[in-house]
Amino acid sequence: xxxxATSIYPQKVEPIVAAIDMKLEVVVIPVSxxxxxxxxxxxxxxxxxxxxxxxxxxxxxxFTPPSSACSLHFGTIxxxxxxxxxxxxxxxxxxxxxxxxxxxxxxxxxxxxxxxEGGVSDGLDPERRSYRSRASFDDPDGNTWxxxxxxxxxxxxxxxxxxxxxxxxxxxxxxRRASAAHEEHEKRIGQKDANWPDWYAAYMAAEASGTLAEVxxxxxPK
Numbered sequence: 001x002x003x004x005a006t007s008i009y010p011q012k013v014e015p016i017v018a019a020i021d022m023k024l025e026v027v028v029i030p031v032s033x034x035x036x037x038x039x040x041x042x043x044x045x046x047x048x049x050x051x052x053x054x055x056x057x058x059x060x061x062x063f064t065p066p067s068s069a070c071s072l073h074f075g076t077i078x079x080x081x082x083x084x085x086x087x088x089x090x091x092x093x094x095x096x097x098x099x100x101x102x103x104x105x106x107x108x109x110x111x112x113x114x115x116x117e118g119g120v121s122d123g124l125d126p127e128r129r130s131y132r133s134r135a136s137f138d139d140p141d142g143n144t145w146x147x148x149x150x151x152x153x154x155x156x157x158x159x160x161x162x163x164x165x166x167x168x169x170x171x172x173x174x175x176r177r178a179s180a181a182h183e184e185h186e187k188r189i190g191q192k193d194a195n196w197p198d199w200y201a202a203y204m205a206a207e208a209s210g211t212l213a214e215v216x217x218x219x220x221p222k
Contacts, residue, residue: 026062028073029086031141034059037074040140043105046072065090067167084142093173095124095133095149102137109137109147130154151177153210165208178203 031037041063042048049062049071060075092098095112102109114125114132125132133149151173165171178200186193193199206212 024070026071026073027086027088029088029139029141029143030082031074031139031143033140034061034075036140037061041072044102044107045105067170084144086143087146088144089146089148091150092147093149093151093170095135095147097169098147099135107137109135111135152207152212174204174207175200177207 038048038051038061044063044065046063046065049064050060052058052060052062052075058076060073062071062073064071090098099109099112111122112124112133112135113120113122114134116125116132128149128151130150130152131148131154134146136144136146138144165174181203182193182196182199185199203212
């Protein structure tokens with residue numbers, strides 16, 4: 001694979017006075033066979049929420065990916081849309097484990113690829129940097145889902161006050177990364193850090209909100 005792309009991310013979140021909450025909670029995709037799509041998404045292990053049927057023949061089905069705040073709708077879409085026209089990203093903290101879990105369910109997931117300064121290349125990102133490693137699969141209608149590994153958020157892309165974790169696996173991964181960083185911290189200060197709980201908490205919160213600072217090649221809380 002070879003293509004070049006550049007991106008510019010905001011360095012800070014500008015405050016908005018009297019902001020109105022707008023939460024993305026549903027994405028609608030086109031399918032050609034409702035029951036076939038229902039079987040496929042159930043096979044992914046996604047939570048089946050509802051199969052809405054109305055007197056005029058309109059039908060809408062809802063599934064929700066594990067630990068996701070956003071659900072998926074498909075059915076009798078108005079206006080109709082063409083299959084293969086939808087693409088979505090599924091954010092995971094361990095893309096290898098996520099891909100293996102889907103393969104175990106019989107889902108045909110493509111090989112890993114990663115995005116870097118030079119474009120798109122095959123395989124995982126060599127350093128497993130956040131946002132870089134990806135893999136994709138299609139549903140029966142050719143709609144594409146891209147797995148993207150995100151472990152540390154970029155500044156400006158999340159609310160700095162949002163430090164919650166969506167699942168046990170996300171929390172465990174954050175604790176493992178904090179543990180590794182704390183070992184480097186103790187080497188740097190030359191002694192054991194008795195205040196490690198506060199250090200862990202600060203590191204994990206900073207990583208989740210995209211406010212980690214680069215210090216001597218090691219990520220540390222500001």
